[in-house]
Amino acid sequence: MSLALYRKYRPSVFADVIGQEHVTVPLSNALESGRTHHAYLFSGPRGCGKTSSARIMARSLNCEKGPTPNPCGDCQSCKDLVANGPGSLDVIELDAATHGLVDDARDLRDKAFFAPVQSRYKIYIIDEAHQLGPGAANALLKVVEEPPAHVIFIFATTEPDKLIATIRSRTHHYPFRLVPPGTLAAHLEKVCNSEGVKVDKGVIPLVVRASGGSVRDALSVLGQLLAGAGKDGVSYEIAIQLLGFTDGALLDDAIDAIAAHDGATLFKTIDRVIESGHDPRRFTSDMLERIRDLMIVDALKDSTSNSILRDMPDDQMERMRNQANRIGTANLSRAADIAAEGLTQMRGATAPRLILELICGRILLPIGDNTEAGMLSRIERLERAENIAPLTTSSRSSETRTAELKESTNSAHSVSDVTLSKAEEVKTTTPTKDSAPVTTPKVPGNFDIAALRRAWxxxxxxxxxxxxxxxxxxxxxxxxxxxxxxxxxxxxxxxxxxxxxxxxxxxxxxxxxxxxxxxxxxxxxxxxxxxxDTNTPAARETRTSEAPGDAVLLSGAALLAKELGAKIVEGK
Ligand SMILES: [Zn+2]
Structure with a gap:
């Protein structure tokens, strides 16, 4: 691959600019109708097509058959200004980032009044325009205020607010945006096709996420992957390794464990995350993203969510629907809060693993949290526990579970597989207030519940x-x-x-x-x-309207608090 992908696939007409239709369509219309302006401001994040669009604008303005949104491609100007072409004497690019541009600006002010050498317009593209020093800006201002008819300015900047107001107010402002994942993914697939390289399903979404919506970054990451592609193309495993993303299987195991309130497996998974050399911060941020995805799945249900999370492989989608159902809306929202907060704490922390484990512990054990979300998720869990066994034994069953969670939170590194309370036991044990010994059966540890769930x-x-x-x-x-x-x-x-x-x-x-x-x-x-499956909004609504209110809220909280020997906050 001799040419970097982002240069090779740089567009030469507006129709080929990816994901900026809100800008390229009105610009094309202006070119079509001849209502062009003498100064433009293209703003937006890096790598999403500002400079390319400025060059396309120049090409469209100077085409012999133009101004036109569809430059002919045959005239001298079109050939000079094609992407990666030699450039034109009449289209002058200046980068304000390299130096203050004071001299260039004075030079420009003097030369702007000379007619273009061979084209219709003399076009100045000023990149990183917010870095123009005051001297340069003032020198330019004179020309921007009263430009000769043959001069057009295009300012490009990531920070339009820093461009001096007297210049900004004389421009037509077009804000560029980060490219939506769906659009970017489709583009990357096209690129892979024309490069003739096969990529595994799931690779493109990884590239899209790594790029953060910047076409330039996406193509540069993809270029690296394609360069290292083997005979069979780019495998998902190689992409994971190169991009440092969390292995999806680890993430699935963690989420499955959360769904099953299975602390032992969750902490074992964290151990595997660390052992396999993954960065705990990265894992936390991936986990947060997964929780977000699950919230989308949970909110939209069925087929509609597929159009939002369209890059997900089908089997992954199915798994996530299942996970979202089992965790429930309130718990998802709470888990997101906890993970987001933990991620902030991790910045600069010397023991990120510890924080990751605390995050997981808190997600599993919603107690001492009197926010609405905390209450809701506690009620959800109590309801589940109650539905497993008749009322008299329900507290026993949730006690067993709670004790197990408590244990796994306390001894994160030495937990072995622990089963949930078995049905037979629930029937035979009765709750006693203080003395009930926790009889959760322990298992040697050679049963991998996560693997079993994967095989389900x-x-x-x-x-x-x-x-x-x-x-x-x-x-x-x-x-x-x-x-x-x-x-x-x-x-x-x-x-x-x-x-x-x-x-x-x-x-x-x-x-x-x-x-x-x-x-x-x-x-x-x-x-x-x-x-x-009792977590559909409809089912929850029925529950809310039929049952609880504050009394249930309080009794639910009190029950859990009693079980844990914790103090319930007074009042309310
Ligand atoms: Zn032309």
Missing amino acids: PDVIEDVKKRRRLTWSLLSASAQVLSVDESAITIGIVNAGAKESFERSESDVILRNAFIDVVGLDRKIAVVVDPSI
């Missing part, structure tokens, strides 16, 4: 081949809750589905599917886990 879609596919009924009971409404030496516990959405599952002896089918797909032979235990 394949298990379901296998079930489908065995028995359609079992498949239909599981496919949209079940999840893996835990695994230990004796059983794999499956959460199923409601009591009816659980009953059908048991009556139809579907556990044998599922057990065999697990043996086939994962090679793990375990008894199947089933519990009702309504958290799987």
Whole structure:
């Protein structure tokens, strides 16, 4: 690749400028109708087409058949001003960043009055215009105020507010913007096609994110990836390594663990993040982005979210829909707050890993937080716990869970896999106030619940081949809750589905599917886990209008507080 991609794909006409239609369309119309102005200001972030557009504007103005938005491409001026062409004597580019431009500005002031050498207009493109010193600006002002008919100025700047007001007020201002991800992705795909290099699905979205919406940055990152492409093109793994992004599998494991309130797996995942050399800050920021994506998925449901997160591979989309459902709106919003706050704390922190672990602990354990979001997510969790077992045992079940979370928060580095409370236990234990020993069974640690959850879609596919009924009971409404030496516990959405599952002896089918797909032979235990799909806005609305109010709010908080031996804030 001899030429950098961003130079090679630099546009020569407005129609080829990416993602700036709000600017290029009115400019094209002005050229078409001949209502051009003598001074323009192109502002906007770096790398989104200001300078290229200034050159295109000059080319369009000076085409022999112009001014026209569609320069002919055949005349001398068009050839001179084509992207990466030799340039024209009548189009003068000055970079205010290199020096104050004082001398150049005086020179310009003197020469501007001479007619153009061979074209219609003498066009000055002044880049980084906000860096014009006062001397240079004043020298220019004279010409900008009363320009000869053949002179046109195009100022380009990232900081239009810093351009002196007397000049700015004489320009037509066109603000350029960062390019939306969808538009940028489509452009990058085109570039890959014309370069003849295959890239794995998922690579382009990584490039788009790395570029932050700048076409120039995106093409420069892509250029680096393409340069290192092997026979089979650019693989997702190579892109991850080069761009330093968090491995999606780690992110999925972390989010799955949060969804399952599974502290042990979550902290193990953090350990893997650090062990594999990922930067904790980067991981936190990726996690925050994922939570944001999940909020979008949660808000839009189904197909509509696909048009916003269109760069997601389909299987990833499906996984995220599932995750969003299980975590719930209130918990997502709260997790986002915690992650964002933690990210700020990480700036300059000497122990970012510690902060990452604290973030995860807080996401798992919403207590001592009397904000509305904190309350809401506590209620969500209590409702889930209550729905797992009858009222008398519900506090026991959430106690077991809470104790487990507490434990995993305390001993982040030595946790082993811990199962959620098993169904049998919930039935036999009764809550006692102080003395109830936490009997959460411990497991040697060789059961990777995250791996099991990853394999779940394949298990379901296998079930489908065995028995359609079992498949239909599981496919949209079940999840893996835990695994230990004796059983794999499956959460199923409601009591009816659980009953059908048991009556139809579907556990044998599922057990065999697990043996086939994962090679793990375990008894199947089933519990009702309504958290799987009770988080639709409609369902929540019904709940809110039927039930709670302050009383429930308080009792919910008090219950959790009692369990943790914490003090509830008085009042309210
Ligand atoms: Zn031409």
